[in-house]
Amino acid sequence: MRTLLKNGRILDPSQDLDVIGHIMIEDDQIAAMGPDIPSDDVDDIYDCTGLWICPGLVDPHVHLREPGREDEETIVSGTQAAAAGGFTTICCMPNTWPPLDNPSLVDFILDRAASPEAGGVFVAPVGALTVGMRGEQIADLAAMKRAGIVAASDEEFPIQSSFIMQKAMETCVQVDLPIMAHCEDLSLSNGGAMNEGAMSAVLGVKGIPRSAEEIMVMRNCLLSLHTGCQLHVMRVSTWGAIEMIRQAKYLGAPVTCEVSPQHFVFTEEHVGEFDTHFKMLPPLRTQVDIDIMLQALQEGTIDVISSDHSPHASHKTQAPFEDAPFGQVGLESIVGVTLTHLTHRGILTPLETIRKLSTKPAQILRLDAGTLKPGETPIAQITVIDPGFEWTFDVNKTFSRSRNSPFHGMTLKGRSVLTFSGSEIYRDRHFSDDRITMVT
Amino acid sequence: MARNLLSIRHLNPDQIEELLTLGREFKQWVVEGKEIARLNRVVGQLFFENSTRTRVSFEQAAHYLGLKSVNFSTTGSSLKKGETLKDTILTLRYERLNGLVMRHPSSGAPALAARYFPGPVLNAGDGRHEHPTQALADALTIRERKGSLEGLTVAIVGDVEHSRVARSNAWLMAKMGANVRFVGPRTLMPAHSGLLPGDVFYDLESGIKDADVIIALRLQRERMSDGLIGSIGEYARQYQINRDKLRYAAPDVLLLHPGPINRGIELDDAAADGEQSVITAQVENGIFVRMAALYWCFYEPEPPKPAPKSRAKKVKA
Incomplete structure (x- = not known):
C-alpha cells in the first residue's frame, strides 16, 4: 500500500x-x-x-473526562474530536473521577484509546502528582510511568504547600518525568470566577487577581530552578506570569509554557452579561496581557499552543455565572483560531505555528511525534x-460530546x-x- | 409586551424618570386611598437568600396592585434536592406564573432566569451585582426632598466591594446627573473601579465633604473574620457616620441606609435617628417604587405593534 x-x-x-x-x-x-x-x-x-x-499535531492538554463524566466526553468521542481537529497525539489530564493516580487507570485509558472505535490518535496520559490530587502525598509516579504516563500534574487542584511541591519535583527528577503545573494560589483566587478588574467590579463577580497566577508561576519556576525538575507551565494568562517565565528561562531553569487560544483572542470584556461560555481558568484578562502574549509567542517565550479542551455538560454552563464550571471545548477549533489570529496576522510564520502545535509539545513531553523524519515516529x-x-x-x-465553546x-x-x-x-x-x- | 428590570446599569435616564414618576403617582394614590386598577396577574416571589424587608415590600406592592403573590423560598423548594436554577424557572413558567421577583446570592442569576421565563423578571438583589428597586426607593426619597438629583453630590460610604446597593445607586445617581463618590477602606473597595461611575475616597472626611446625600452601607460582621478589616471598632472609628462626622457634609445633607442598620457600627443613634436621617422614608418609598417597577414591567407603554398586514402582501407577491 x-x-x-x-x-x-x-x-x-x-x-x-x-x-x-x-x-x-x-x-x-x-x-x-x-x-x-x-x-x-x-x-x-x-x-x-x-x-x-505537517507532522501530526500534538495537544499536551486535553480533558477526556473518562472515567467519571462520560456524559461530557469519552475517550472515544474525545479522540474522534482530536482526529477531526488535526491531532495525532494528545495528552489527557488526570482530573477524572476517580483521579488518574494509579497504574491500573493508566492501563484502562490506554486500552480504551487503542480500541477500534476510538479516533485512532495516540493518547499519552498525564498522571496525578499527588494521591487523589489532594496535594498531600506524592502518587506512585514510578509505577505510573512504567504504565505509560508522560508527565505528572495536579491540574485544577494545584499543590499549595511549597514543601510538597518541592518534594514532588525531586521525585519527578528521580523518575524522570516532567511536571505540568496549573499555577494558582488558591488563597488569592478564593472562589473567584473572572479576572479581578474593571469588569468584575461592574458585574459584582468575585475576581481572581493576576497575582494568584503570578505568585505560583514564580514559586514553581524557582523550585524548578533549584531542583532541576522539568516544569511545563499550563495555560499562562497574564503578562506578569510571562515575565516570570522569561526570567526563569534566562536563569536556566528547565521551564516551558503554553497558552490556549481563548487567552489570546478574548478579554474580560467578553464575559459581557454573565456569559458562562467565557468563564475560563485562568480567567480571560485584558488587552495588555494579549499584547504581551503575542510578543512572547513570537519571540518563543511561549513554547506551545494547547487547546485545554474542557468539555462540560450544558446544564452546568446554563447556570449562574459564579456556579458554572471553567473551560471550553477546543480540539476542533484550535487550528482555525490559531491560524486566523496568529498566522494570518503575521504574528507567527506557518513553520512557527506548526512548531507550537506539534514539534515543541512533542519535544517537551518526549513523545515520538512532531516530526516527519522517516522512522522517528512509530507510524506516519x-x-x-x-x-x-x-x-x-x-x-x-x-x-x-459537549457544546461549551466561546468560539x-x-x-x-x-x-x-x-x-x-x-x-x-x-x-x-x-x-x-x-x-x-x-x-x- | 413584558420587560425585565434586571439592573439600573442598563436603563437610560428616560426609563429611570418613568419609573420614579410612576412611583410618585402610586404613592399619591395609595396615600389618598384611591382605587388602583387590579393587574390580575400572579407574581412569584423567589427568594434564594434570606430577606425580610425587600420581600415584605414587594408583597405590599403586589397587594396594592391587586397582584397575587406566590412565595418560593429555598427552604421549601426543590433546590435542596439538586434541581438546577434553570429547571426551577421552567417549572414556575409552566405553573403559569406571570412574573418573577427574584433574589439570589449569585450575581447575574436573574438575567439567567429571564432567559427561560417569558414574563417580566424583577431583580430583588443578585449577589454583589445590583439591587435596582432599592436604588429607585433611595432616588424617590431624595427627590421628594431635593427636587432633583441633578448636580447633587452623593457619597456612598462603606463596603462598596460587596454591595449591590452601592452599584445600583451609583448607576442611578450618575445617570440622573449627580456626582457620585465611593468612600471606604481599600480592602472594601473594588480593586479596579474604572468602569464604575464615581470617584473613590479612602477617608471619610474628604469623601463626605459638602455631600448633599450620604448613603451608608451595611457592614457585614464576617468581613472581620475574612481578614478585610482589622476590627469592627476600628472600622467604626474611621467610617461611622455620626454627629461629629456629619458636620463635614452639607448642612442639609440627607442620610440614607438600606437597612438593616448595625447601630454603633456604620451609624450612631444620633445620626440614624437625627433630622437628616430619611431611613424610614426609604422603607416606605420602597413599596411605591416596587409598585412602579411591577407596573412598568408588566405594561411597557409602547403602543402595540400593528397587525401583520405586510405578511398578506408578501403572500400575494
Whole structure:
C-alpha cells in the first residue's frame, strides 16, 4: 500500500523545513519526502496543492473526562474530536473521577484509546502528582510511568504547600518525568470566577487577581530552578506570569509554557452579561496581557499552543455565572483560531505555528511525534491543513460530546482537512473528492 | 409586551424618570386611598437568600396592585434536592406564573432566569451585582426632598466591594446627573473601579465633604473574620457616620441606609435617628417604587405593534 501526498507545502519544524514537495507513505511509514518522488506503483494520490503538510499535531492538554463524566466526553468521542481537529497525539489530564493516580487507570485509558472505535490518535496520559490530587502525598509516579504516563500534574487542584511541591519535583527528577503545573494560589483566587478588574467590579463577580497566577508561576519556576525538575507551565494568562517565565528561562531553569487560544483572542470584556461560555481558568484578562502574549509567542517565550479542551455538560454552563464550571471545548477549533489570529496576522510564520502545535509539545513531553523524519515516529503521523479555507465554527457539528465553546459562530480561516496516523484517520468533507486519485 | 428590570446599569435616564414618576403617582394614590386598577396577574416571589424587608415590600406592592403573590423560598423548594436554577424557572413558567421577583446570592442569576421565563423578571438583589428597586426607593426619597438629583453630590460610604446597593445607586445617581463618590477602606473597595461611575475616597472626611446625600452601607460582621478589616471598632472609628462626622457634609445633607442598620457600627443613634436621617422614608418609598417597577414591567407603554398586514402582501407577491 503506497499513498502519495502530492505537491503540498511541507512544514516540518523538526528539520526547519518549509518546501513544496511530496510525501510518500508506504504501509504505515513515511518512506520518502521531497520535490521529486516517482509516483509509479502508487495506490492513492492526495493532491495537496495549496495545502500544508505537517507532522501530526500534538495537544499536551486535553480533558477526556473518562472515567467519571462520560456524559461530557469519552475517550472515544474525545479522540474522534482530536482526529477531526488535526491531532495525532494528545495528552489527557488526570482530573477524572476517580483521579488518574494509579497504574491500573493508566492501563484502562490506554486500552480504551487503542480500541477500534476510538479516533485512532495516540493518547499519552498525564498522571496525578499527588494521591487523589489532594496535594498531600506524592502518587506512585514510578509505577505510573512504567504504565505509560508522560508527565505528572495536579491540574485544577494545584499543590499549595511549597514543601510538597518541592518534594514532588525531586521525585519527578528521580523518575524522570516532567511536571505540568496549573499555577494558582488558591488563597488569592478564593472562589473567584473572572479576572479581578474593571469588569468584575461592574458585574459584582468575585475576581481572581493576576497575582494568584503570578505568585505560583514564580514559586514553581524557582523550585524548578533549584531542583532541576522539568516544569511545563499550563495555560499562562497574564503578562506578569510571562515575565516570570522569561526570567526563569534566562536563569536556566528547565521551564516551558503554553497558552490556549481563548487567552489570546478574548478579554474580560467578553464575559459581557454573565456569559458562562467565557468563564475560563485562568480567567480571560485584558488587552495588555494579549499584547504581551503575542510578543512572547513570537519571540518563543511561549513554547506551545494547547487547546485545554474542557468539555462540560450544558446544564452546568446554563447556570449562574459564579456556579458554572471553567473551560471550553477546543480540539476542533484550535487550528482555525490559531491560524486566523496568529498566522494570518503575521504574528507567527506557518513553520512557527506548526512548531507550537506539534514539534515543541512533542519535544517537551518526549513523545515520538512532531516530526516527519522517516522512522522517528512509530507510524506516519501527518496532518494536512487548508490554510485559506474560510468557515464558521459550529460547535453543534463537532465530535465532542459537549457544546461549551466561546468560539461558536466565529468565522475562521484555516482548517485541518486530513489526518493520518499510519493510515487516514480523518478526512474532512471539505477535502474535495477531486483531490483524490485512487490508482488501482 | 413584558420587560425585565434586571439592573439600573442598563436603563437610560428616560426609563429611570418613568419609573420614579410612576412611583410618585402610586404613592399619591395609595396615600389618598384611591382605587388602583387590579393587574390580575400572579407574581412569584423567589427568594434564594434570606430577606425580610425587600420581600415584605414587594408583597405590599403586589397587594396594592391587586397582584397575587406566590412565595418560593429555598427552604421549601426543590433546590435542596439538586434541581438546577434553570429547571426551577421552567417549572414556575409552566405553573403559569406571570412574573418573577427574584433574589439570589449569585450575581447575574436573574438575567439567567429571564432567559427561560417569558414574563417580566424583577431583580430583588443578585449577589454583589445590583439591587435596582432599592436604588429607585433611595432616588424617590431624595427627590421628594431635593427636587432633583441633578448636580447633587452623593457619597456612598462603606463596603462598596460587596454591595449591590452601592452599584445600583451609583448607576442611578450618575445617570440622573449627580456626582457620585465611593468612600471606604481599600480592602472594601473594588480593586479596579474604572468602569464604575464615581470617584473613590479612602477617608471619610474628604469623601463626605459638602455631600448633599450620604448613603451608608451595611457592614457585614464576617468581613472581620475574612481578614478585610482589622476590627469592627476600628472600622467604626474611621467610617461611622455620626454627629461629629456629619458636620463635614452639607448642612442639609440627607442620610440614607438600606437597612438593616448595625447601630454603633456604620451609624450612631444620633445620626440614624437625627433630622437628616430619611431611613424610614426609604422603607416606605420602597413599596411605591416596587409598585412602579411591577407596573412598568408588566405594561411597557409602547403602543402595540400593528397587525401583520405586510405578511398578506408578501403572500400575494
